[in-house]
Amino acid sequence: MVKFRFAPSPTGHLHAGNARLAVVxxxxxxxxxxxxxxxxxxTDRERSKPEYEAGIExxxxxxxxxxxxxxxxxxxxxxxxxxxxxxxxxxxxxxxxESEEELAAKRALRAKRHLPPVYDRAMLSLTAEQxxxxxxxxxxxxxxxxxxxxxxAWNDLVLGRRExxxxxxxxxxxxxxxxxxxxxxxxxxxxxxxxxxxxxxGEDHVTNTAVQIDLMxxxxxxxxxxAFGHLPLISDVTxxxxxxxxxxxxxxxxxxxxxxxxxxxxxxxxxxxxxxPEPLTLEELAGTFDxxxxxxxxxxFDPKQLLALNRRVLHGLPFEAVAERLPEGCGAEFxxxxxxxxxxxxxxxxxxxxxxxxxxxxxxxxxxxxLQTALELLPPEPWDEATWKGWTGAVAAASGARGKALYLxxxxxxxxxxxxxxxxxxxxxxxRARAAARLERAAG
Numbered sequence: 001m002v003k004f005r006f007a008p009s010p011t012g013h014l015h016a017g018n019a020r021l022a023v024v025x026x027x028x029x030x031x032x033x034x035x036x037x038x039x040x041x042x043t044d045r046e047r048s049k050p051e052y053e054a055g056i057e058x059x060x061x062x063x064x065x066x067x068x069x070x071x072x073x074x075x076x077x078x079x080x081x082x083x084x085x086x087x088x089x090x091x092x093x094x095x096x097x098e099s100e101e102e103l104a105a106k107r108a109l110r111a112k113r114h115l116p117p118v119y120d121r122a123m124l125s126l127t128a129e130q131x132x133x134x135x136x137x138x139x140x141x142x143x144x145x146x147x148x149x150x151x152x153a154w155n156d157l158v159l160g161r162r163e164x165x166x167x168x169x170x171x172x173x174x175x176x177x178x179x180x181x182x183x184x185x186x187x188x189x190x191x192x193x194x195x196x197x198x199x200x201x202g203e204d205h206v207t208n209t210a211v212q213i214d215l216m217x218x219x220x221x222x223x224x225x226x227a228f229g230h231l232p233l234i235s236d237v238t239x240x241x242x243x244x245x246x247x248x249x250x251x252x253x254x255x256x257x258x259x260x261x262x263x264x265x266x267x268x269x270x271x272x273x274x275x276x277p278e279p280l281t282l283e284e285l286a287g288t289f290d291x292x293x294x295x296x297x298x299x300x301f302d303p304k305q306l307l308a309l310n311r312r313v314l315h316g317l318p319f320e321a322v323a324e325r326l327p328e329g330c331g332a333e334f335x336x337x338x339x340x341x342x343x344x345x346x347x348x349x350x351x352x353x354x355x356x357x358x359x360x361x362x363x364x365x366x367x368x369x370x371l372q373t374a375l376e377l378l379p380p381e382p383w384d385e386a387t388w389k390g391w392t393g394a395v396a397a398a399s400g401a402r403g404k405a406l407y408l409x410x411x412x413x414x415x416x417x418x419x420x421x422x423x424x425x426x427x428x429x430x431x432r433a434r435a436a437a438r439l440e441r442a443a444g
Contacts, residue, residue: 002034004198009041010053013250016301017234020268024231025200026065027269030286035068037194042074043186059251063261064282071194073186080181083189083219092218093174095141096123097134119170143175145215152210157229158294164210172211184208188215191226200229229291232272232298258344263310272299279313307343314342327352337425351421355429359416361441367409371443373399374410381432388424413442
């Protein structure tokens with residue numbers, strides 16, 4: 001059974017980089033007929049907050065991402081303890097007592113000798129008596145995993161063949177001195193025990209992947225290692241790394257700004273791939289999804305491209321899809337009239353005021369004669385979309401005005417705006433009484 005996983009840490013709001021990973025994993029799982037595990041990595045007790053976890057789940061649901069299973073690392077501490085005991089029994093998890101200052105001094109000494117800053121494994125030779133003495137002196141050990149010799153290689157789903165020489169990597173700390181396990185360890189135990197077959201995450205985990213593959217083989221030597229894929233990290237338009245602390249790129253902020261979920265998902269699903277973004281549902285995206293489409297270069301997150309895609313999404317949405325989010329009283333005729341001119345759904349409120357409320361009509365003394373003529377020729381109701389053409393044709397014939405000289409003053413007087421939806425559709429919604437009052441005010 002194919003199983004992907006998305007594993008956010010509830011230490012902040014879901015931002016664009018993590019949302020992209022959620023989208024890619026969800027699409028890959030759908031495309032392969034597999035399942036998606038949502039794993040909450042909440043072992044950081046100080047920074048993990050229940051409200052962030054709830055916010056992440058809310059954001060995922062808004063994006064339309066469904067998951068088949070949930071796991072919370074804080075509920076699995078006994079599983080990590082059991083796995084740690086197996087490694088200790090095999091002589092692969094060993095206690096260490098060096099302080100941060102002592103480790104920094106060792107790294108500095110190796111740097112002077114032009115050696116890589118790799119841990120020297122001094123604690124491997126620690127005797128039982130020395131450990132007892134250290135603990136009697138108040139020291140508590142943290143535990144490192146003894147890496148294998150040689151190298152770890154894999155065929156990355158995105159980056160191609162990758163190989164990491166384990167001799168260039170320090171034995172990783174898996175258990176802190178306070179007994180809490182670290183991500184490198186908990187992630188491996190979870191992936192093995194929960195049956196994860198594919199791990200797709202950021203490129204910053206490449207070296208970590210080599211360590212985790214070695215750790216997986218130590219814990220379950222007969223078990224197949226998951227397939228790994230590493231997406232290049234996305235940056236902003238200046239080339240700087242996106243951060244979850246940058247509120248402007250959080251999913252929550254995009255939602256507040258009026259970005260449609262379909263637009264954000266469609267953008268993230270294709271960002272950094274050979275396929276251009278287009279407004280598609282998750283099902284449609286999954287139908288053509290191939291993780292091999294992603295390039296090895298770091299893509300840039302461009303809000304202007306997202307906004308353009310949002311515009312395309314809005315222009316194609318039926319009234320039923322937005323009815324509950326429009327101002328009270330809006331009907332299908334209104335939506336069809338204005339949707340082609342919206343960048344954000346929130347802009348519909350402006351046009352609802354134009355057709356149903358009171359607006360500030362600009363004074364147009366230079367066009368007073370034209371507007372007076374238009375007022376006199378304003379036809380009786382009922383009106384439809386043909387009314388605009390017939391009315392403006394009559395005004396043009398009577399005044400001699402053509403083009404911009406005809407249409408701009410009428411638009412300004414009727415809507416208060418120089419650009420906007422087609423007036424053929426808006427005019428019947430504005431109605432004769434409002435149109436007449438606005439023309440009279442604008443004419444002075």
